[in-house]
Amino acid sequence: MILGMIVGNVWLDALIRLGGVALLVPLYMIIITWTERKVIGRLQMRLGPMRVGPYGTLQGLADTIKLLTKEDLRPTTADRWVFELAPFAIVVPVIMALVALPFTADILIRNLTLGLFYIVALQGVSIVGFVMAGWGSDNKYALIGAARAAAQLISYEVPFILSILAVAMVASSLDIGVIVGMQGDTPLIAYLPLAFVIFVIAGLAELYRQPFDIPVAESEVVGGPFVEYSGIRWSMFQLGEFVSMVLISILGSLIFLGGWQWPVGGDVPVVVQIALMAVKTSAFILFFIWMRASLPRLRIDQMMAYCWQLLLPFAFLQIIINGLVLAYDWPHWTMTIMSLVALGAFVYVTNRAARQSGVTYQPSAASAQRVGSVL
Amino acid sequence: MSPEEGIFYVVAGITVIGALGVVLARNVVHSALFLILSLLAVAGVFVLLAAEFLAIVQVLVYGGAVTILVLFAMMLTRVRDMPRALNGPQWPLAAVAAGMIGGISIVAVLDTEWPGETDEATVVSIEEIGNLLFTNWAIPFEIASLVLIVALLGAIILARGEEGE
Structure with missing residues (x-):
């Protein structure tokens, strides 16, 4: 009876669904912080956290308590409301995007017909929070970080969306449930390897993680937009970052890796579906952590040039390949071949650029004066 | 009051507050931030009108657009220099023009025959x-x-x- 009442009442229903997300997310964040520190520690031949609990497993909990009880400081010259609302402007859109993300066929909060589009749109809104934090702090490092963040996110959003568009073209739907359903026994990564690589790289840039951590670089802008934050507000930025990472990981496993179906088919018990999704999502997350430990930071002009001169043209190439194959009804494997050839070219050009730019780059006097170069 | 109606009034209220904030805020960055509040609330109105695609486009486009606007505001103005209102000699003309546009909108809204109860909205x-x-x-x-x-x-x-x- 209580259940009927809950389902009947729109407000209660919404409250419980959102409450579920709000409870699970911080819990997950604690786990993932510990994992990241541990994995990076091992990659750098350290042990990582070891003191609190067995193998340091309670370190995340201890950190959470520390952050929650820390004093919440605000610089006297900061713009009060912009400064205090900025963390919310980052976290709320990301959590709202999470609402539309199915985890398995049955474990979901809301599946929307336009789900894919909705998630991409909301994920982009959090940039407003970064700009608010940077401007509101009244700190030059925060401001420069915010300007960098805006430039980076707006640039990389384009190839990111185009790679997702490639998926939507093949699946001819924006409903994530339908996209997972149509993948059956061949996940879309088999048809769109180029789009997958672009998705991962652009995703890495959207998360501001190495090698794309230019906006939050400690050695350049002292942590960027959140240099002035402490305590609970600082941990909200951290929360937003981790939720975004989980969001992109789940999204990638759903639309490229066959979600909860591939490789065992759709008629498996929920436990197997959860296990499948957990493995795929963790693979993404571990890949992101691995990149953080292995790649050095890009310079800002390299980051911009890479997006506009490499990622974007190749993303368009993938769209054109898709259009050709779908419009002329060629078999799908032709798409695989063309996409693989394009991917080969992409890797070749990236590799060549990576090997030469550091040596030959000489900023001219004119280009150093351009507005963009102050970033 | 049905939930839809309740949500409508909340969303419409935020739209109006945001729009007023754009005009009344003394700080140009605050104006830009109020603008995104207003535009996002308009996306909410679109959702209620069963125009989900339009709503999402609204969020996607204006999220980035307003960020750019804030950046321009930061680059092109010195915010601390402008605590006072900027009144030019043309303010009476501007007031007349704004008043006329406002008056025409109000008359148009009051004069229109709104279709009453509609059937289930088609998406x-x-x-x-x-x-x-x-x-x-x-x-x-x-x-x-x-x-x-x-x-x-x-x-x-x-x-x-x-x-x-």
Whole structure:
């Protein structure tokens, strides 16, 4: 009876669904912080956290308590409301995007017909929070970080969306449930390897993680937009970052890796579906952590040039390949071949650029004066 | 009051508050931030009107657009220099023009025969929107992209101008 009442009442229903997300997310964040520190520690031949609990497993909990009880400081010259609302402007859109993300066929909060589009749109809104934090702090490092963040996110959003568009073209739907359903026994990564690589790289840039951590670089802008934050507000930025990472990981496993179906088919018990999704999502997350430990930071002009001169043209190439194959009804494997050839070219050009730019780059006097170069 | 009605009043209220904030805020960055509040609330109105696609486009486009606007505000103005209101000698003219536009809007809203109760709203599928956009409305669609290309080229020429010499 209580259940009927809950389902009947729109407000209660919404409250419980959102409450579920709000409870699970911080819990997950604690786990993932510990994992990241541990994995990076091992990659750098350290042990990582070891003191609190067995193998340091309670370190995340201890950190959470520390952050929650820390004093919440605000610089006297900061713009009060912009400064205090900025963390919310980052976290709320990301959590709202999470609402539309199915985890398995049955474990979901809301599946929307336009789900894919909705998630991409909301994920982009959090940039407003970064700009608010940077401007509101009244700190030059925060401001420069915010300007960098805006430039980076707006640039990389384009190839990111185009790679997702490639998926939507093949699946001819924006409903994530339908996209997972149509993948059956061949996940879309088999048809769109180029789009997958672009998705991962652009995703890495959207998360501001190495090698794309230019906006939050400690050695350049002292942590960027959140240099002035402490305590609970600082941990909200951290929360937003981790939720975004989980969001992109789940999204990638759903639309490229066959979600909860591939490789065992759709008629498996929920436990197997959860296990499948957990493995795929963790693979993404571990890949992101691995990149953080292995790649050095890009310079800002390299980051911009890479997006506009490499990622974007190749993303368009993938769209054109898709259009050709779908419009002329060629078999799908032709798409695989063309996409693989394009991917080969992409890797070749990236590799060549990576090997030469550091040596030959000489900023001219004119280009150093351009507005963009102050970033 | 049905939940939809309740949500409508909340969303409409936020839209109005945001719009007022854009005009009344003394700080240009605050104005830009109020603008995004208002625009996001308009996306909420679109959702209630069963125009989900439009709502999402609204969020996607204006999220980035307002960020750019804030950046411009930061780069082109010195916020601390402008605590006082900027009143030019043309303010009576501006007041008349704004008042007239406001008056016409109010008269138009009051004068319109609004259709009362409607049936269940039909959600237009994204396939239909796509088909219409590339068949019936292909020319306006292309013209819009042409205008954007012109703006883009202009921006490039302006930015590159100094280097040419």
